[in-house]
Amino acid sequence: MKPITGSCLCGKVAFEVTGTPIKFLYCHCRSCQKSTGSIHAANLAFPGGSVRWTQGEDLIELFVDTQENPGFPRCFCRSCGSPVPKLSRNQQFWVVPSGSLDSDPGLKPTANIYWAEHAPWYVSPDQITKHEGPLVQ
Template identity: 40%
Template sequence: MDKETTGSCLCGEVKFHISGAFDHFYLCHCTRCRKDTGSVHAANLFASNGSVTWISGGEYRRQYTLPGSFHTKSFCSLCGSSLPTENKEAGLLMVPAGCLDTPVTKKPDAHIMMAHKAGWENGLVGIPVLDELPEQD
């Protein structure tokens, strides 16, 4: 991704822009990231020299850090959408790819924490792929 990227939450109240390039893009399958997303993996971009500027909705931003860990999630208190998290001590910006409005052009670097993936993730290759919602019976 280039120098400036925009994003927002699902309800649109929180808006931001990111300055700086993303160094890494990981799809993390650890238990914590699966619980954060409610899905098979988290898709997070990382920028060591990036910064976030909150355009609107800053008062709705919340952050949760799992006790005894560095695992932190930022989110909108209105709709629950994941938002960027700055770790100033580590000099790292973590941005959930799904909250970006600017198209993500960087390809993921790797699937990580595969030793901890969900059991139901096995055998997904053969299931149907649909472009839209399935038809209701």
């Protein structure tokens, strides 16, 4: 199978993912809201051994959450702050931020997890208007 490639926003950290994704989930936990600065995370899970760094591994910073989800690891590019793949807490699988991928992983999200913590202002994207570009030029 051809590897899927991914990278951070500045491009200094890059990786390849092989193997078949196990799951694609939206996570609404407070830890994901805080660390993404957004409404939820959108992560793929791949089997252990699926991710290979192709550049910039030395720029990856590890942060371990002590507040919202104590012990939960976060990895990001030290240069641009983008989330990058990390091993799960039990080291059994890779958690890959879907927005870091450079091509279609070939599956769609199937579940919202930690829905009990979802933002009170959440609305489904299908409930609000869509614009091809910015709302105001």
